Amino acid sequence: xxxxxxxxxxxxxxxxxxxxxxxxxNEERLLTSAETVTKMRAPTAPLKIQTNTxxxxxxxxxxxxxxxxxxxxxxxxxxxxxxxxxxxTFLKSLNRMLxxxxxxxxxxxxxxxxxxxxxxxxxxxxxxxxxxxxxxxxNPFPKSIxxxxxxxxxxxxxxxxxEIADRVETSLRGAxxxxxxxxxxxxxxxxxxxxxxxxxxxxxxxxxxxxVLLMDEPASALDPIATLKIEDLIHExxxxxxxxxxxxxxxxxxxxxxxxxxxxxxALIEFGPTADxxxxxxxxxxxxxxxxxxx
Amino acid sequence: xxxxxIQQADxxxxxxxSGKFSLKxxxxxxxxxxxTICALIVIATLLLVYVNIGSQAxxxxxQWHISLTNLFTSNNWDAVNNFGLKANFSGTLMLxxxxxxxxxxxxxxxAIFIAEIAPNWIQAPMxxxxxxxxxxxxxxxxxxxxxxxxxxxxxxxxxxxxxYLYNGYGIIAAIIIVTFMVLPTITTISIDAIRAVPREIRExxxxxxATRWQxxxxxxxxxxxxxxxxxxxxxxxxxxxxxxxxxxxxxxxxQFPFTVNATAPFIxxxxxxxxxxxxxxxxxxxxxxxxxxxxxxxxxxxxxxIISAIMIAIxxxxxxxxxxx
Numbered sequence: 001x002x003x004x005x006x007x008x009x010x011x012x013x014x015x016x017x018x019x020x021x022x023x024x025x026n027e028e029r030l031l032t033s034a035e036t037v038t039k040m041r042a043p044t045a046p047l048k049i050q051t052n053t054x055x056x057x058x059x060x061x062x063x064x065x066x067x068x069x070x071x072x073x074x075x076x077x078x079x080x081x082x083x084x085x086x087x088x089t090f091l092k093s094l095n096r097m098l099x100x101x102x103x104x105x106x107x108x109x110x111x112x113x114x115x116x117x118x119x120x121x122x123x124x125x126x127x128x129x130x131x132x133x134x135x136x137x138x139n140p141f142p143k144s145i146x147x148x149x150x151x152x153x154x155x156x157x158x159x160x161x162x163e164i165a166d167r168v169e170t171s172l173r174g175a176x177x178x179x180x181x182x183x184x185x186x187x188x189x190x191x192x193x194x195x196x197x198x199x200x201x202x203x204x205x206x207x208x209x210x211x212v213l214l215m216d217e218p219a220s221a222l223d224p225i226a227t228l229k230i231e232d233l234i235h236e237x238x239x240x241x242x243x244x245x246x247x248x249x250x251x252x253x254x255x256x257x258x259x260x261x262x263x264x265x266x267a268l269i270e271f272g273p274t275a276d277x278x279x280x281x282x283x284x285x286x287x288x289x290x291x292x293x294x295x
Numbered sequence: 296x297x298x299x300x301i302q303q304a305d306x307x308x309x310x311x312x313s314g315k316f317s318l319k320x321x322x323x324x325x326x327x328x329x330x331t332i333c334a335l336i337v338i339a340t341l342l343l344v345y346v347n348i349g350s351q352a353x354x355x356x357x358q359w360h361i362s363l364t365n366l367f368t369s370n371n372w373d374a375v376n377n378f379g380l381k382a383n384f385s386g387t388l389m390l391x392x393x394x395x396x397x398x399x400x401x402x403x404x405x406a407i408f409i410a411e412i413a414p415n416w417i418q419a420p421m422x423x424x425x426x427x428x429x430x431x432x433x434x435x436x437x438x439x440x441x442x443x444x445x446x447x448x449x450x451x452x453x454x455x456x457x458x459y460l461y462n463g464y465g466i467i468a469a470i471i472i473v474t475f476m477v478l479p480t481i482t483t484i485s486i487d488a489i490r491a492v493p494r495e496i497r498e499x500x501x502x503x504x505a506t507r508w509q510x511x512x513x514x515x516x517x518x519x520x521x522x523x524x525x526x527x528x529x530x531x532x533x534x535x536x537x538x539x540x541x542x543x544x545x546x547x548x549x550q551f552p553f554t555v556n557a558t559a560p561f562i563x564x565x566x567x568x569x570x571x572x573x574x575x576x577x578x579x580x581x582x583x584x585x586x587x588x589x590x591x592x593x594x595x596x597x598x599x600x601i602i603s604a605i606m607i608a609i610x611x612x613x614x615x616x617x618x619x620x
Contacts (some may be wrong), residue, residue, distance in 0.1 A: 037540070062358065085578070095502065095527075097498065097502060098499065100497075100498075100501060114607055125504045125505075125506060126504065127503055127504075127506035128503065128504040129503070130500065132503075133498075133502035135495060135499065137495060139495035139496060139498065139499040140499075141496060141500070141517070141518065142496075142517065142518045142618045143498065143517065151503060151505075151513065151514075152499070152503040152504060152505075154513070155500075155504060155509050155513065156504065157503045201499070204499075204503065205502075205503070208503060208504060264433075270445060279485060
């Protein structure tokens with residue numbers, strides 16, 4: 001929270017209202033969670049995930065404030081907002097990656113196929129296999145390309161060598177990396193370029209046959225060409241997977257997503273079809289953010 | 296600035312300040328000289344050690360006509376005419392291999408506990424304890440060996456044998472003592488290697504549905520392995536060179552650490568043996584200049600030098616393969 005406050009306080013927050021007058025954005029209004037009611041244009045597609053009044057605390061820091069958000073199946077849902085607004089935290093709560101951070105408290109529910117992932121008796125291991133994750137920085141293991149993709153399968157166990165080899169090839173093809181690496185599967189994954197490493201991480205996630213892909217700013221550490229490849233890949237993956245992507249980049253959100261949620265200081269301000277959110281914002285703060293007034 | 300420009304500026308400055316005494320320049324120059332001398336001293340010492348010991352060792356072969364095969368294959372040692380090192384060499388080999396094989400799993404396990412499993416408030420004191428352990432002088436290990444380990448080995452082995460056959464001195468006591476000495480060396484280096492593995496690697500593994508143990512075994516440890524191996528090799532070096540503590544418990548006798556033609560069940564362990572380092576220690580005070588013994592002891596020293604140099608080279612190799620620092 002303190003981090004968010006300082007980053008917001010240090011930036012001069014001015015806005016041009018629709019009639020052209022320049023005014024200072026009411027910082028108080030940005031920071032308080034008085035208006036945590038989401039301006040919601042509910043999706044028509046069937047839902048894969050639904051959070052209900054999800055609250056997350058890091059110690060005393062209220063990082064996610066009563067977020068109720070639908071995530072439609074086999075669509076790309078973008079989470080956008082300024083740094084520190086909680087979008088990554090929200091993403092990590094979906095596959096319970098927050099469990100490994102000490103002093104984290106969560107209330108509310110995350111329904112995944114209508115089952116609360118925080119309910120008693122949920123198998124976190126199985127859950128994380130169904131919700132694959134791709135991180136901000138490519139994080140391949142210091143192993144061969146093949147071993148990286150086979151990692152999840154070997155963890156799960158019960159696959160024959162030929163099954164593993166098949167799944168590795170399918171996953172690498174699925175991540176549009178096969179053609180570039182098929183002749184050097186046994187070489188270290190660390191020898192790949194940043195963009196290739198990130199696609200390898202996507203392949204690694206695909207290998208365990210997830211239903212959802214959670215991507216935390218997957219292209220933020222990549223150059224424009226590698227970014228474009230990742231975005232093309234996301235378009236293809238949408239046919240089979242439900243994708244939730246955190247992005248800092250507004251253009252990227254419009255390019256890859258069908259739905260967009262706008263977060264501000266831990267609250268979900270607005271949610272709806274991406275085109276609607278961008279062209280007809282229901283909330284002034286969304287409009288200001290899209291216009292580049294802050295963040 | 297190019298080199299030419301620097302030189303130009305330099306000479307211009309010298310012209311401008313010629314004849315003037317500059318305290319700043321004096322400090323600057325003397326610092327350079329000081330550091331150069333320091334570096335030279337280290338290199339010169341190293342050269343001197345190798346040349347001195349090497350040349351003395353060489354006389355074994357030129358002046359006394361003792362062959363290398365003779366040293367390694369004979370087991371006959373009388374310190375006058377016969378210099379068979381086979382028993383001592385196998386003793387050293389056994390000591391090094393067994394201590395490292397026993398202590399490495401414990402050390403790595405301890406390192407995993409400290410770096411991965413223990414909560415933060417335990418971690419710092421545990422690391423402090425391990426470092427304290429590392430700093431215990433070897434003579435203290437020797438004393439403890441004499442007071443605790445030798446009687447322990449004596450009791451256990453005699454009760455196993457069912458008769459009073461053993462005095463407790465020998466390779467087993469040495470292995471136990473050196474295992475404890477090698478433990479903190481491997482542990483501290485392994486802790487650093489494990490902690491250097493970035494959080495993203497653990498997250499990547501957990502996000503694929505791995506449990507914490509699977510993550511440690513399949514992602515963290517392989518990533519830390521070159522660093523852990525550096526620690527193991529340094530452990531080997533320590534076990535190889537350890538003299539004082541071993542001297543307390545080894546018994547000092549020129550016989551094989553064990554024989555298989557058993558008077559006791561399975562293996563008969565000797566009451567006292569010697570490893571290369573203790574052989575050196577026990578014999579040097581009796582060696583006079585210009586005798587074969589003198590040269591042979593130098594040969595042993597040179598062997599130890601070469602082996603440790605090889606070990607350092609291996610550890611450098613592993614260090615160069617470290618991905619995370």
